[in-house]
Amino acid sequence: MDDLPFDDLTDFENADQGWQASLVPGVIYADDDPKRKVWDNDQFSFLEGDCPDTADPSLWRQGQLCSRQGLYEVTDGVYQIRGFDLSNMTLIEGDKGVIVVDPLMSVEPAAAGLAFYREHRGDRPVTGLIYTHSHVDHFAGAEGVLRAGNPDKVPILAPEGFMEHAVSENVYAGPAMARRAIYHSGLHLPRDAKGLVSTGLGQTGSSGRVSLIPPNLDITHTGQKETIDGVAFVFQLTPNTEAPAEMHFFLPDREALCVAENATHTLHNILTLRGAVVRDARMWSRYLNEAIDLFAADSKVAFASHHWPTWGTENILAFLTLQRDLYGYLHDQTLRLMNRGHTGIEIAEMMRLPPALENAFHARGYYGSVSHDVKAIYQRYLGWFDGNPAHLWEHPPVEAARRYVKCMGGMSRVLELAAHYADKDDLRFAATLLNHAVFADPAHTKAKHHLAEVYQRLGQGAECGTWRNFYLTGALELRKGVKTSLTFAGGMTDAMTTEQLFDGLAILVDGPKAWSEGFTLDWDFSDSGDKYRMSLSNGVLVHAPRTERTRGTPDLTLTLTRPDLLALLAGKGSEHITMDGDPTVLTRLASVLDQPEPDFPIVTP
Numbered sequence: 001m002d003d004l005p006f007d008d009l010t011d012f013e014n015a016d017q018g019w020q021a022s023l024v025p026g027v028i029y030a031d032d033d034p035k036r037k038v039w040d041n042d043q044f045s046f047l048e049g050d051c052p053d054t055a056d057p058s059l060w061r062q063g064q065l066c067s068r069q070g071l072y073e074v075t076d077g078v079y080q081i082r083g084f085d086l087s088n089m090t091l092i093e094g095d096k097g098v099i100v101v102d103p104l105m106s107v108e109p110a111a112a113g114l115a116f117y118r119e120h121r122g123d124r125p126v127t128g129l130i131y132t133h134s135h136v137d138h139f140a141g142a143e144g145v146l147r148a149g150n151p152d153k154v155p156i157l158a159p160e161g162f163m164e165h166a167v168s169e170n171v172y173a174g175p176a177m178a179r180r181a182i183y184h185s186g187l188h189l190p191r192d193a194k195g196l197v198s199t200g201l202g203q204t205g206s207s208g209r210v211s212l213i214p215p216n217l218d219i220t221h222t223g224q225k226e227t228i229d230g231v232a233f234v235f236q237l238t239p240n241t242e243a244p245a246e247m248h249f250f251l252p253d254r255e256a257l258c259v260a261e262n263a264t265h266t267l268h269n270i271l272t273l274r275g276a277v278v279r280d281a282r283m284w285s286r287y288l289n290e291a292i293d294l295f296a297a298d299s300k301v302a303f304a305s306h307h308w309p310t311w312g313t314e315n316i317l318a319f320l321t322l323q324r325d326l327y328g329y330l331h332d333q334t335l336r337l338m339n340r341g342h343t344g345i346e347i348a349e350m351m352r353l354p355p356a357l358e359n360a361f362h363a364r365g366y367y368g369s370v371s372h373d374v375k376a377i378y379q380r381y382l383g384w385f386d387g388n389p390a391h392l393w394e395h396p397p398v399e400a401a402r403r404y405v406k407c408m409g410g411m412s413r414v415l416e417l418a419a420h421y422a423d424k425d426d427l428r429f430a431a432t433l434l435n436h437a438v439f440a441d442p443a444h445t446k447a448k449h450h451l452a453e454v455y456q457r458l459g460q461g462a463e464c465g466t467w468r469n470f471y472l473t474g475a476l477e478l479r480k481g482v483k484t485s486l487t488f489a490g491g492m493t494d495a496m497t498t499e500q501l502f503d504g505l506a507i508l509v510d511g512p513k514a515w516s517e518g519f520t521l522d523w524d525f526s527d528s529g530d531k532y533r534m535s536l537s538n539g540v541l542v543h544a545p546r547t548e549r550t551r552g553t554p555d556l557t558l559t560l561t562r563p564d565l566l567a568l569l570a571g572k573g574s575e576h577i578t579m580d581g582d583p584t585v586l587t588r589l590a591s592v593l594d595q596p597e598p599d600f601p602i603v604t605p
Contacts (some may be wrong), residue, residue: 003359004058011265011361015065015308020079020120022070028084028112030208038108038208041069041083043191052193056463062266062366063198063465066307071120074309075256075301079121081113086185086202087137087305089113090258092251094229097127101258102305103141106208107491110141127229131158131215132260132305133246134165140491143211148494150213155228158215159237161245166212167500169276171492172507175596177275181205183602184274186469188476188483195472200266200366200465201306210491219247222290236294238287240280242268248287250295257299257316263288263323265307265361269368270330271376273466278380281373285328292320319362326363329353330370334377343386344378369464398605401439411437411444422454430454435603438478442604451603452478474603482599493566498523498530501569502543505593511539514592519585522546522554527561536589556581 026041044067051060069083077093081104089110090101098117103110118124126146131139139158146154169177182188185204189195196204217226219235226233236248242261249258261268262284271278296302302316303309310319330351337347348371357363365371385391394400408414414437422430434451437444452475459471477483493501514536523532531546533554559578560568568574574586 003355004361004364005359006057006061008361011065011308014310015068017308017311018073020071020073021116023084023112023116026069026083028109028206028208031108032209038106039085039112039206040191041067041203044203046192047197049193054194054460055197056461056468058361058364058463059197059200059366059465059468061361062200062364063203065265066198066200066202068308071116072308074303075254078251078254078256078301078303079117080303080309081117082308083203084113084116084206085109085137085141086199086205088303088307089141090303090305091117091121092128092231092254093121093124094127094231096229097125099128099130099228099231100126100145101130102132102138103129103145104206105137105140105210106206107141107144107211108208109206110144112144114145126154128231129154129156129213130249131156131162132248132258133159133243134162134169135243135261136166136170136210137205138261138305139166139212140210141208142213143209143491146213148211148213150216153216155217156213156215157217157219157226157228159239159245159247160218160220161239162215162218163495163497165244165277167492167496171496171500171504173275175598176600179598179600179602181274182483183470183473184272184466186465186473189469189472194460196469198366198465199469201264201268212492212495214495222294234295236287236291238262238291239283241284241287242279244277248291248295250299252298255298255300257291257295257302259288259291259302259304259320261305262291263302263320264304264367266366267326267363267368267370267373269376270327270373271379272368273372273470278376280380281327281331281377285324285326285331288320288324288327292317292324296320322357322360322363326353326357329357330373331377334374335381338378338381343388344375344382345386347378348372348374365464367464367466369467397439401436404436405440408433411441411447415447415450418450418454422450422457427454427458431458438603439605448478448604451475455603477601477603482601484599493569498525498532498562498565499543501565502532502534502541505569506541506543508593508595509536509539509541510592510594513594514539517588517592519556519582519588520552520554521585521589522557523565524557524559525562525565526559536592541589554581556583556585 027037028039030036030038047064047067051057072080072082074080079091081089085104087102087104089104092099129146185199186196222236224235232252234250238246246260248260270281296317299316301309301311310316334347351370351374405414414433418430418433431454437447438451455471455475459468462468518536521534532543533546533550534543557580564576
């Protein structure tokens with residue numbers, strides 16, 4: 001930390017370059033409740049002051065940069081809305097209108113951003129929409145810039161595989177991920193010097209209505225060229241990097257390169273703490289190298305889906321080179337040490353970045369961290385098991401905690417030992433001891449109090465924004481209990497395919513409850529002509545399109561439309577559905593369905 005160049009103000013100059021105007025006040029309200037704030041950037045005005053001892057100075061600096069808000073000019077005809085949400089919305093002016101790139105995390109901020117752009121640049125119609133990748137903060141505001149369903153047939157571009165990954169991440173694992181996202185984003189933390197400072201990638205996410213309008217034009221290969229509203233684009237596919245489906249694009253006429261979320265002003269996640277598919281650091285590095293080869297020499301500005309741009313060809317080359325080397329170094333050195341017999345936890349303690357990376361602000365661990373990225377790389381190759389037989393069949397947390405507490409001499413002795421380690425500033429081990437105490441006796445108020453104090457100290461000392469948020473949210477829930485969680489899935493249902501809807505239904509089946517149940521159910525869609533066979537077998541809800549090879553007579557056949565299916569899944573009845581066969585099949589299916597628990601405990605059992 002002492003070697004970081006805090007007197008270098010280049011990032012602040014770049015973050016302010018091109019500023020046109022700011023939203024005053026910087027507050028956005030819900031469409032369905034004009035009193036509910038879905039975004040309030042003004043809450044971060046406390047960052048204008050000096051860093052207190054309750055925050056890491058480097059993270060404080062990052063928060064100051066990320067909290068800048070307004071409309072910014074990137075280059076001629078390219079603008080960004082920043083500070084209206086976790087991510088940026090980019091607006092590229094064409095012959096007749098404007099092409100929107102990454103319409104933020106929810107509908108209301110996207111609509112507010114587009115309106116603010118139009119206020120300063122004219123009432124241009126949206127003539128194209130681009131999703132750079134499959135994460136919710138880059139597509140869920142779509143209906144804020146286009147009408148639901150896209151009846152105007154505006155071209156919507158996305159990388160190949162976008163819909164599959166957008167749904168699997170945000171719907172299939174949506175409830176669990178949304179719960180962990182509360183910790184990840186610091187959603188319930190106070191916006192002050194003792195609470196939420198920044199997630200490092202942006203301040204936090206908005207909480208408005210989510211949506212998804214499916215793409216109608218896939219980008220399938222690097223070098224693919226498309227012209228939208230007179231603007232020429234050259235695309236580069238970068239799958240399995242920051243997202244499973246992701247892409248860069250180059251604007252040759254503007255000499256501008258968009259690197260999506262693969263090169264931002266922070267070390268990113270190989271496995272985000274909210275949960276995701278493990279990313280491929282090796283390919284991440286290689287695709288950045290490919291971007292350098294393909295576009296860097298012809299670029300005068302590089303911009304991303306978060307943070308601020310980099311101007312000047314030489315600066316772009318230096319920035320992308322360090323970002324490339326960052327992920328390549330973490331990958332290669334983790335594998336080298338792994339092959340010498342070290343485990344992920346051990347390698348995370350051993351790993352040190354080269355000075356050129358360690359002292360570059362944009363390579364610091366504000367959002368990802370060296371520690372959890374190394375563990376993720378290890379996981380990608382070797383999985384959760386480190387090869388030690390003692391770790392093959394360990395007790396779950398509560399049973400292990402009870403045994404640890406008993407072996408250490410009881411609860412009083414555990415608290416005494418924890419206090420000793422906390423006094424010696426070994427907060428990591430104090431947290432381990434107190435976590436055992438809380439899991440052994442969740443009602444023990446003193447144990448929860450001491451663990452909350454340790455988490456608070458760990459959080460306020462963390463440079464990584466998401467680490468800070470996890471620790472401080474853990475402390476908050478130990479003190480005050482669990483607040484209601486959020487889910488991102490609801491507004492995406494209309495965009496899901498029938499197979500994806502059935503997949504979501506299959507995930508709800510309570511396997512043990514369904515062991516002795518079995519039936520066959522046919523779905524005939526009168527509006528599309530699609531036909532599906534579904535069966536419940538050994539607790540698994542199997543489904544597939546019906547073909548001429550489908551054999552057997554179903555127990556029940558339903559004739560319906562897609563809207564009927566959506567209504568049925570939403571619990572709104574089946575009065576418009578024609579049934580032929582045993583009508584109890586639907587009741588039997590409903591009887592074995594479970595529902596997610598959106599507020600499951602994390603820091604207590």
